Amino acid sequence: MTKDDNQFSGSKLLLGIVLAILTYWLFAQTFLNIGPKVQSTYGTTPDIVNISVSLTSFVTGVFMVVAGNLSDKFGKVRMTRIALVLSMIGSLMLIISGNVVLLLLGRVLQGLSAAIIMPATISIVNTFFEGDKRQSALSFWSIGAFGGTGLASFFAGAMATFISWQAIFILSILVTVVALLLLKKLPETKQVKAKRSDFDYMGLIIFVMMIASISFVITQGYKIGWLSVPIVTLLVVFLICIYLFFKVERDKALPFIDLKLFKNKPYIGAVCANFLLNTGVGVIALFNIYLQGGLKLSSFQAGLLTLPYLIALLLIIRLGEKSIKRFGAKRAMIIGPIFTALGVLLFSFTFLNDSVYIIVALIAAIFFGGGTGLFATPALSTAVSTTPSEKVGVASGIFKMGSTLGGAFGIAIMTSIYTGMIQNGYHLNTAAGISFVVGACLIIGAICTSVFVLPTRKINS
Template identity: 40%
Template sequence: MSPTNGTAKAAGGYRGTDRLILGIVLAVVTFWLFAQTTLNVAPAMRTELRISDGMSNLAVSITALFSGIFIVVAGGLADRLGRVKLTYAGLALSMAGSALIALSPAGTAAFLMAGRVIQGMSAACIMPATLALMKACFEGKDRQRALSYWSIGSWGGSGLCALFGGLVASTLGWRWIFWMSVLVAVASFLLLRGTPESRVESTERRPFDWAGLAAFIVAMVALNVVIGRGSDLGWMSPAAVGLAVLFLVAGVIFLKVETSSANSFVDLRLFDNRTYTGATLSNFLLNGAAGTLLVALSLVQQEAGLSSLQSGLMTTGYLVAILSTIRVGEKLLQRWGPRKPMLLGCWITTAGILLTTSTFLLARTYIATAFVGFTLFGIGLGLYATPSTDAALSNVPQDKAGSASGIYKMASSLGAAFGVALSAAIFTGLGRSEGLVPMAGIFMGRTDNIEVRFAAGMALMFNAFMVLVAILAIVMTVPKREGAPPARS
């Protein structure tokens, strides 16, 4: 098959084009923009579909959960079957999942949950396959530029999701968000048509690690259900305790299988590289901070009376900041190496999240403060994104690119899933308590919603704590470098 769309064969692969980059970015956007809009429009969906808070919270987090569960498997399949093929498969799943959600009937969560699971499977295919394509088709500074645009689709999509979701939900209705997702997936498919296939050429046939995958699925689903629905089930109820025990047993089995099998689906040997470990762990924790969006936007909708559009406007600074600083992070990477921009981004992110914790302020003051906080949040993530991704992918061999990308993106997805689920659990659980709120006297304005505002503040503080742990992980694992080595041409 000859290269098309202006691609030219290069050493070790094909040199990519701007059309390829655009097609990949749109593929990534189908998840990070359209699937993640539920962070802002969940209240509207919950009301129209008549589902409980617990079921709604589970629907928000389950997409990222299933993405995280299957993303490593999909990364390995991308290496063997072809990265372009897996991207196409992901786009097809995205269309199917979005259509199911758009068609969800009122009074049942079945269509919604099925669609969200399929969206997670879609992301599992798209994320590692497109990252591996970037590594295979670009070199040196071209690869760093391509990864910046990939990050714009990923992190930028997460920044746009609240504003986009609020705008569409307030004008056309939330169902149109998912019909638009179908159209974007079609556009991505058309742009990627003719892209030469990229795969690892190997005649080795190894049995698949079904036992490890099964144990991993059981452990992750059990944990997510406990976190997401623990308050509904009762934290000490037989169901919740049983699920917690199931998680522990499945987790132990998973670790035993993965450390003893030569064909483990999670290649734990990749974590022998400290830089890859630090980039992946910090990526997990920063994506976990996505709970900041869910909690802060839910608070101003529930207690300040803002619409989904008005609350989405609070994140405008976040969107502008993340889009405008991603390429700044790329330049800092080229000048300093990955460690300094990763740390700088994390510290700024922490400062931004801490501003959103000031739920004791009057509503108008809080909205303005949160706007500044979200802007700093976006600046921090923008500076962090490309250096982290490049640090992860630059430290693995080419034949492991798909698997390594899969694990790195598994960290993103599982981080988002558990971060959102834990934030929602803290917010919902503490908000229902009727005990005395510490330092209740500092809360300004209304006094009938102090418990909810306190609960939001604690949930947001949890997100700041996760980023502080990410800083510690980077300090301990990513080496100091005064300057990055010259990029290969």
């Protein structure tokens, strides 16, 4: 930690940050696995439940960069506390009544909370830690994010099966309270506040329209139809917004996003590689679908088979951190996705009989989790350490938005291929196998990005 803030316990700060990001990556994300139970409780239609499932990640992706920008201007600690309060209110709305409006509003608030927490907490790490301690802190941040994702499926299945799905969000509120208490005395760093008239509202509006349109295309295109009128229209809106955004921001004295960020080669390489590697979220989703549809396992049993991914990730993630100092970030950002892609290719061996496939899938999950763990901290460290400190909030917002959109893109692509092939008469095993191969190809794109875009010099933080 910096010398001015060494009176605040670094371990207490890290624990508070990890608990804060778990409110999204673990608790809010459990909706992916408890949809049928939520539908039964609310007595609503599958369409409403599907909207509630995707709404949080959609809101998070759309507003994350906006929230990162605000945390740079108005205080990262203040914004984190606001986000935690929003998380508690959102969780309460899910469990206090059977009102569908409150259900959807609660999911929106959970999305806004996550959009604020992710860039703000990365900024806190960047401010309060230096050198090797910063890289270690970023590792714990990644453990919270990736570890929460890896545990969400198993956790949701266990809680919903043996207690109730509402208990997930009661626990989320308790965790949020603990996070607030741990961060209660954390000092706010000095902010250089822009005058009210200087804030780039036009850039903000265009950017939100741009991200909202492409997010809807990515998350809903395979459901509505890639060539349907709404999807094609939104693609046109997205392209127009890109043109307008760069035209407007280029001439602004204080732009919403400083376009110089996109001239930073290490940063852009980390963002693009991160986007492509996170398409692997689609692999996890498809793996769960295939296990339950093809192998007839329960959601709880499917969740158990994803645990090797989580264990391998947690064991390897600190290795990725230590490799930065010795070899630089680039090597881990190449080797990690190689192992991840190998794991996805092993998932594609669906032609094997069920018992043999389960054994191969357990090995695949280890490769998949280990590779992702090796990649996580070097990628995040590269994005943070190559960005000016006053822009870390918006830069980390773009980086984590890449994670969110990458995951949504992976789910959309792999699910579309899988369901499309089944509808065209292909066997479940064949459809799943080919979909996994496509997933491996996307992750190979992350390898190529790291090889050709990232500089070979060591990136020190």
